[in-house]
Amino acid sequence: MVNIIEEKYRVIFLHTASSYIKKLQQTVVNLINDSSDPTIIEDAYLATHSLKSECLMMQYKNLANFFLLLETLFRGKRDNKFQFTKEMLFLTTDELEKLLEALPSLVNENITYDISQTYQKLQVLSGVTVQEL
């Protein structure tokens, strides 16, 4: 695999990923407040799908797997096959907040972001595991 992501595309990634994460955060807040508007669930599913693909392209594989898990959960929620608990939602929103803050450093300074604890805990709480990318 070739990894040639010029700076201009890293900037675009930073902007689009931040935007998707903020959209996700809003959905999670709505779910915590017991709103289950199907439109926002669908938007969250699309956001997690895009974040998964973008992170994989940028070679942030751990983040890609995290968003793959969220994509799977939101797809389940959309299809009425899965329900989030408040614990899962608070865990997710806390992690998204930290990630949003760390994203510029991740992209510009190439720091490593460890999401493994939240990822593993979310798998346990949801009972869902994914075939990792």
Added chain:
Amino acid sequence: MKILLVEDDNFFREFYSQKLKEKQLNVKIARDGEEGLKLIDEFQPDLILLDLIMPKKDGFEVLEAMNENHLIDTIPVIVFSTLGQEKDVARAKSLGARAYVNKSFFDFDKLFATVLQFTKN
């Protein structure tokens, strides 16, 4: 050569449209399936790069519409996918997509070779 890129994610739109233009290809972009179907009509592309999971008509709905008007027989469609969507890719191929490219593993030579393969005739 005219390429229609149907992709809802801005990052992938920017990245791939620019890379294709660097190869002197005439690229038009649609942000979702609905816009994609409109541009197929207006732009009459030689090939379509089609994302599957999109708002406002997904890639499957685009393929179904192309089947209804028989455009699937004349305009090659290459599916743009990410790992973990094998079932989706199989479904797209059953609807007439000719090939798929993993958009998250950037291998432009492979993408360009696939584009040439389906447009040389």
